[in-house]
Structures are given as C-alpha cells and as structure tokens.
Amino acid sequence: FDGDGRLDLVTAGEWMPLQFYHNDGARLRDVTASMGLPPMRGWWYSLASDDFNHDGHPDLVAGNLGLNYTYTTSEKGKFGVYAADFTGNQTTDVVLTQELDGTEYPLFGLAPLGRDIYPLAVRFPSYAAFSLASVPQLFGAVQLQRAVHYQTDTFASVYLQNNGNGTFTARPLPKLAQISPIRGIIAHDVDGDGNLDLIVAGNLYDAEPNTPAADAGNGLWVRGDGQGHFTSVAPVESGFLAPRDVTGLGLIHTPAGSAVLVANNGDSLQAFVIRRP
Numbered sequence: 716f717d718g719d720g721r722l723d724l725v726t727a728g729e730w731m732p733l734q735f736y737h738n739d740g741a742r743l744r745d746v747t748a749s750m751g752l753p754p755m756r757g758w759w760y761s762l763a764s765d766d767f768n769h770d771g772h773p774d775l776v777a778g779n780l781g782l783n784y785t786y787t788t789s790e791k792g793k794f795g796v797y798a799a800d801f802t803g804n805q806t807t808d809v810v811l812t813q814e815l816d817g818t819e820y821p822l823f824g825l826a827p828l829g830r831d832i833y834p835l836a837v838r839f840p841s842y843a844a845f846s847l848a849s850v851p852q853l854f855g856a857v858q859l860q861r862a863v864h865y866q867t868d869t870f871a872s873v874y875l876q877n878n879g880n881g882t883f884t885a886r887p888l889p890k891l892a893q894i895s896p897i898r899g900i901i902a903h904d905v906d907g908d909g910n911l912d913l914i915v916a917g918n919l920y921d922a923e924p925n926t927p928a929a930d931a932g933n934g935l936w937v938r939g940d941g942q943g944h945f946t947s948v949a950p951v952e953s954g955f956l957a958p959r960d961v962t963g964l965g966l967i968h969t970p971a972g973s974a975v976l977v978a979n980n981g982d983s984l985q986a987f988v989i990r991r992p
Contacts, residue, residue, distance in 0.1 A: 716764075716773055717881055725775060727759035730796070730865035733777055733875075751882030752875070754868040757788075760917060761963075763900035767911050768943040772877035776888070776913060778897025780870040784929050786811070786822075788867040795819060799862035801832050801854055808832050812850055814866070819850040827925060872897045872915075876943045888913075888937065891947035895919075895932025899964030901975060907991040910941035914975055916957040916964055933958045934977070955987055 716723050717737060724736040724743055732755045736743040761778035768774065780786070788794035793814040801808040808831060811822040821828060825845040829836030835853060839845040851859065872892055875883040887893065898917030905912040916934035934957030936948040950956045960980040967974050969988070977985035 716775075716877060716883075718772065718879070725762060725764070727762050727777055729758045730756065730867065731759070732756045732868075733759065733775075746881075749881060751878070752885055754790075755873075755885070756866060756868045757870055758867065758896070760896055760898040761900045763902045763913070765902040765911055767874070767902070767939055767941075768876060769910075769941055770877075770879065772879045774877045774943065775875040775883070776900055776902070777873050777875065778900055778915065778917065779872045780896050780919075781929065781932075782871055782890075782893040783895060783931055784870065785926050786870070788870055790868065793866040793868065794822075794870075795864065795866035797850065797854075797859065797862045797864050799858060801858060801862075802834060810850065810853075820848075821850060821853065823925065874943065874945065886943070888915075889945055889947040891949070892935055892937055892945075896929055897932075898962050899978070901964050901966050903966060903973065903989070905936055905989055905991075906938065908941075910939045912939045913937040913945060914955065914964060916961040916977060918958070918960050920960040920980065930958075930960075932961065934961070957985060959985075 721738040721740060723738045726734045735747045735750050737746045758780040759777055763776045764773045766773055786794050795812040797810045798807055800806060812819040813822050825839060825842050871887040873885045873887055875885050877883055892915055896917040896919045897915045901914040902911050903914060914936055916932060918932045919929040922928050933950050934955050936953040936955050937945045938948055939945050957977045959982050961977055962980045963978040965976040967976060971988050973989045975987045
C-alpha cells in the first residue's frame with residue numbers, strides 16, 4: 716500500500732481495528748498509527764483491495780457489521796464487552812456494555828444478567844437499584860482488571876482511499892450497503908464502463924437468544940464512478956439477490972462470462988453470471 720514494490724499486509728477482525736503492516740523486506744512492522752485514520756475498532760468481516768480512483772495506488776474496502784443492528788456504537792457511546800468468571804464457578808461470564816458520558820453500563824437488565832451471574836441478583840434485589848448501577852459498580856475494579864475487555868468505535872462499512880503519501884482517508888459506503896454485515900466483497904467492473912464497482916453481501920444469523928439476527932441483507936451491486944465514490948444499485952435493477960446467511964463471495968470465469976459465487980452457511984451455493992449491456 717506504500718508503493719515500494721513489496722507486498723504489505725492489512726488485517727481485520729471482530730473487536731479490533733484495521734491494522735496495517737509495512738513489509739520492509741525483512742519483517743512486517745505495524746504502522747497503523749501513521750495511517751491518518753480515526754479509531755476504527757469494529758466487527759470487521761471482509762477486505763478488498765484495488766485501485767478504485769485510477770491514481771495508481773491500491774485502495775481498500777472494509778466490510779463491517781453495518782448500521783442496522785441491535786448493537787450500535789459511536790465516539791460518544793462505545794459498545795463493549797467484558798468477559799471473566801464473575802460468578803466464581805469456573806465458567807466465563809459475558810457482559811455486553813454501552814458507554815454513556817464516558818461510563819460503561821450493562822446492555823441487558825437484571826433478569827438476564829442476574830440469572831447468569833447470581834451474585835448480582837443478591838446485591839441488587841430490585842430492578843430500580845440495578846438500573847442505576849454502572850459496570851464498575853456491578854463488579855468492582857479488581858474483577859474488571861482481570862477481565863477481557865474490548866470496545867468498538869464504528870460499525871460502518873467503509874471505503875479507504877489511498878492518498879499516496881502513506882495515509883488513507885476513510886468514507887462510509889452508501890446507506891444501502893450499511894443495512895447488514897458485509898461478509899463478502901468483490902471488486903469488479905460490472906457494467907464495463909472502465910471503473911471498478913463493488914459486489915457485496917452478507918448476513919449474520921448467529922446471535923444469542925436476546926438478540927435478533929442481522930438478516931436484512933439481500934446482496935448489493937455498488938457502482939463506482941472511478942473517483943472513489945459509490946452509488947447503490949437495488950437488487951430489482953441489478954438482478955443480484957443473495958438474502959441468505961451469506962458468509963463469502965467469489966469471482967470465477969466461465970465460458971458464459973464472469974460469475975459471482977455466493978457461499979451460504981448451511982445452504983447451497985448461488986451463482987450469478989455478470990452480463991454487461
């Protein structure tokens with residue numbers, strides 16, 4: 716990504732930022748802090764790299780959880796998690812949190828948490844008392860120091876434009892691309908106009924019982940203008956419809972033309988042949 720002729724590395728995953736590693740010829744060196752990006756911890760599922768604005772520098776597209784889910788996060792209200800044996804019964808308890816004015820509060824109420832972490836039901840006999848308690852008040856400093864703790868900054872899927880000087884500029888993808896997790900991304904010139912487009916898809920059926928599945932995604936063609944800007948093309952117009960528990964996308968070449976393969980968890984593959992005008 717820095718134009719020195721060596722392949723570099725970008726990694727992404729759940730509860731982590733996008734991380735950039737420069738290949739200096741002998742080792743990979745973490746240069747994330749110098750990329751010029753804001754804090755970007757998220758639930759990242761996919762990455763694609765190509766030159767979307769014709770400037771000779773590889774840009775990135777990163778698929779995140781999206782902005783249409785039960786869990787939300789922002790600079791002023793970070794979504795987080797603590798995991799530890801809070802009960803003392805040799806099992807791991809998980810507490811999801813939401814930040815408010817710099818203080819973390821449990822996302823769920825006394826009924827579900829008190830059932831799993833029974834000391835809470837003893838210490839907080841009423842819902843009113845529990846509703847006022849922050850996470851530090853629930854567990855105390857010693858227990859929280861021993862816990863695994865993660866927070867997120869953004870759930871938006873983004874386009875990261877390579878500025879050519881060792882930095883990137885992040886912009887969110889269009890709104891239709893934010894209605895579900897993006898678990899697969901293909902960079903391809905779908906309409907033959909010389910500009911790279913995106914084909915994205917994904918849902919997330921795995922969820923704990925109190926949380927609905929993220930199943931609003933139908934797959935999407937996102938048309939690129941060659942300058943780093945994108946416009947959504949609805950499935951009714953594009954013909955690309957991938958509404959299942961999509962876990963990945965692939966592009967293959969067939970005698971009929973390029974085709975998109977859709978991997979569906981617990982279901983059959985789908986295939987869509989790209990037919991240009």
